[in-house]
Amino acid sequence: MKGRLADALVVLTRPPGRNEPLERRLADRGFEPLAMPVLSISPLSGVQALPRPADHDLIVFVSGNAVSAYFQQLAAADELPGTWPSGTLVAAVGAATAGAIARTGRVPADLVLHPDEADAQDSESLWKVLQPRLAPLRAALIVRGQNGREWLGQRLEQAGLRVTRHAAYERCAVDWPRQQVERLRAGLEAGRGVICLLTSVHGVQAFIDNAARHGLLSACRGFHYVVIHPRIAGRLQSSLDVPSGTAGRLAVTICAPRDDAILQAVTSLASL
Structure with a gap:
């Protein structure tokens, strides 16, 4: 790694418990990671x-x-099926979520x-x-969480399905610990670059709020970002009030939501 970001701090903003691996x-690759979660995720209890x-x-899911929270709720309510109902298909928005479903050990892979x-x-x-499978459904x-995109639910309703939205978990904003903020500030004062990982649209606002609270909002416009979807990049761009023209555009790399893909994105940035 010989690029100008070779000694960059790598800020990881995923919820507590998700950053350690x-x-x-x-x-191990020689980076200095800095775990600074912006949201915590907790299953909702006492659901009626x-x-x-x-x-x-x-x-x-x-x-x-959503997978882990829902299965925890089912277990707590003694509603966890011993055998998954054969007439219930399960869908995931991505392969990572499908992996979480597989790890429950409850849902047959062919469903x-x-x-x-x-x-x-x-x-x-x-x-x-889903479209080819909808006719008999x-x-x-x-x-999902307390709220989310309505796009898929609306498409399912337009296809004639009765759709229930279930909030399985809640997101709570996390205030950055002072020690981590001071490490970030010291790195900036030393002229080091910052590569920041953001993995949800909801996390963008919590990130912005933390940066503003600690007087780092202006510095954030010079960070290099790794995100897992174009929607996150768009929300970040608008939240930081950066003009959409080429000259003012944030430095954003979009990658798949897997640790190996994120690691590759960070490594690539460090070599530039």
């Missing part, structure tokens, strides 16, 4: 009328967090639908996968 891999798998022809890893990992790609369940 990538931290280790980055450190928890939707059951057998009552739906299709269950869509929007993220790995799980998701976009190919070569395609975009989002609702639009999943819709293309009547009821769909979308498992």
